Amino acid sequence: MKLYNKPLTNLCAILLITCASVSAQTPVETLQAQYNGCIKAGRNKTECAKRWYQQTDSLLQLTYQQLWNRCDSAQRSNLEDEREEWMERRNAFFEVTMARFRRSSPDDPAEMFASNIGFINKHIAELQLSEPKHYSPELFQVGINGKYELPDDPGREEDDDYVRRLTVRVEDDGNVFFKLFMRSDYGGGSRAILSDVLPLKGNTGVYNYDAVGGTCSIRFIFKRRGVVVQLNTPEPGVNCVYGSNMPIDGFYRRISAKRPGYSAL
Structure with missing residues (x-):
């Protein structure tokens, strides 16, 4: 500060x-x-x-x-x-x-x-x-529902070829569903979608998935203006890159605070 x-x-x-x-x-x-x-x-x-x-x-x-x-x-x-x-x-x-x-x-x-x-x-x-x-994390209120987008990094030219969007919906029963959409127009083009239930504790969610050589995780830290997404490799030598080598780490700015419909997931 x-x-x-x-x-x-x-x-x-x-x-x-x-x-x-x-x-x-x-x-x-x-x-x-x-x-x-x-x-x-x-x-x-x-x-x-x-x-x-x-x-x-x-x-x-x-x-x-x-x-x-x-x-x-x-x-x-x-x-x-x-x-x-x-x-x-x-x-x-x-x-x-x-x-x-x-x-x-x-x-x-x-x-x-x-x-x-x-x-x-x-x-x-x-x-x-x-x-x-x-x-404190247990009392500080942030919005979870909404649509988020990772802005291009001006320092990385290849970012112009990437689209990375996150959609999150909180059900009335407290379950959280998310969809991480990635598209690359680089090198012929590719896309990837990760959609599942997100275990959430406070304002932080951790999604674990199996990869070659072990288990990887994506951490979602929700804030008032957006969400920080971090791809974590807990074990040495594990290839955790998701979505055709597209980088997903960064601060996804909230572009809508409305609860998305099921069709958006």
């Missing part, structure tokens, strides 16, 4: 000094009061709003860091997963406020900053109520 030491240090100093004199105020209220004071002092409204936004963003990072420091390694992985999912939602929200700003008041961005700050403050409040246990 990236740290922002200097801004956080400055923010801590600001909040410590201000809150010492106004002990009833929360950090969010303190930053709001500082913005109001900036406006009353006759300073540039946009600059006041921009500084308010920057300090609020630093407060968000500080809140994340405080929670991160209290988590173990598994909890930190889930916290980071949640953070990345929230960042995607934040970026989408900011695009909307930017478009609205350009249409309505291009000479006054302060309203845009205020909308963005409100979105961040809502998440700060959620994080302040969170505990490390909420990110």
Whole structure:
């Protein structure tokens, strides 16, 4: 997790000094009061709003860091997963406020900053109520149903010739079915389909299959934005390559969160 030491240090100093004199105020209220004071002092409204936004963003990072420091390694992985999912939602929200700003008041961005700050403050409040246990594997909730796809790796030209898709359906009784579809247009073309029941424990599923020389496994680690697929070779010398030597390892991004029909499996 990236740290922002200097801004956080400055923010801590600001909040410590201000809150010492106004002990009833929360950090969010303190930053709001500082913005109001900036406006009353006759300073540039946009600059006041921009500084308010920057300090609020630093407060968000500080809140994340405080929670991160209290988590173990598994909890930190889930916290980071949640953070990345929230960042995607934040970026989408900011695009909307930017478009609205350009249409309505291009000479006054302060309203845009205020909308963005409100979105961040809502998440700060959620994080302040969170505990490390909420990110433990047995409690951290992710979606399992859906369709996933492995994006091409720009660093590997042969990836342009591969299509790798994963479909997962959770039945009402808890059974999980999956289909891993692989197609290659490289060297004449080939395709492979692996479809079966996926034993799932928490947010992780492990599928074992027989190969030449032993047993291999594919691990599926479900996250909020997708699923990590890992092909494991437990025994030396076992050929675990699946689907005409097509690489299947990687992060499959979720392209649909709906429970797929039986025809998709």
